[in-house]
Amino acid sequence: MYYSAIVILAISILIIENHDILLKLGNSLANPVWKMYRKFLIAILIYYTTDALWGLFEYMKNPLLLYIDTTFYFLTIAGGILFWTKFVATYLDQKSRFGKSLIYIGKAFFVVFAAAVVINFFNPLLFEVNEQCIYIAHPIRHILLVCQIILWFQTSIVAISSSFHGNHKESKRFRTISHFGFIMDILLTIQIWKPYAPFYTIAYMVGTCLLHTFVVNDEREEYEAELEKSLKREKEQYEELLNTRMLAYKDALTGVKSKLAYVEYEAKKNDAISKGIDIHFSVAVFDVNGLKNINDTLGHKKGDQLIISACTTICKHFKHSPVFRIGGDEFVAFFENEDYKNRQELEESFNAKMECKDDPEQPVIAMGVSDFISGQDNNLHDVFIRADKLMYERKHKLKNSEYSKK
16 A cells, blocks of 8 residues: 555645645636646646556455556556646747647657557557456556657757757756656656556656746746736836826916816815715905906916916915916915915905005905805805806906006
């Protein structure tokens, strides 16, 4: 039973080391190398199963079961070679003659093994099991084993020679394949002389441990590097989007919030009003007097300077209120918290400043202020309409005043 015990140990090691790939966890199947590697591992697990049962049936001295299991045993060996050649071609990204030839050789091995197994039913040229449950290997079995050794050896030689010509990543992969092949060669050679010892299983066990160390970890490192690059690109795109959003929400001329920002702010306010929260605020609407006259007589550059000066005046006076530019010379501010409590004093002092003639460079700005009235106003626009009407009344008053600046 020591034979089956060794195989069970090999099964345990393979499952423990490769459980994430075998159980389709994470992103293993998104990677074509891991996808083919998983098929190869499954082929090895099936081989291990037949090999473990071989030890059990041989121990039970049941010739029929041992014969049937041995038949499947040779088919699973062929399956292992088939998926190994496909995995190597995928892992090395070999679309060359070598990669294509390797796949064809794997298919040929499978066909030859299958044919030998079928013929063995009628003419025991591969193996036989006598009535005493003794397994007898025939020359064809040795020939096929030697062919496998030649395949592993040739693959190793080609891989090791190719490792000197590729980049670091390619060289590492070629060396991994060559080491696996040499391990298989050494232990399969021993298997020829010790057919009752599980050297084929030991070869796969050592080889898959090597593959896990280099293949899986190598692919994970590559995947993590690609993921890191992807996250970096996403971060850069997010920052670009954020910068674009900030530019869209910022008035290019004055630096205050834009009309787009006002529209979004209005929507949030309306949502709060509908829920009965955040209803203590006032809307102040501003308009700059004399802009058209300056544009017509002094040019739009001077007009822009007037708009900037007016915006600076508004922001300095209402330091704690968000200010929006919603038109050429139109601004809106929202009085909340401390500014809402002091709105009357702020309004009076601002209007007084507009009527003062001490500073000839001081822009004249008409302002209208209206409070939100709960139960009367359904949305922010209702408040804005009242404030806008008061602003126009103030604008006409300033124009008609002897202190107005045209």
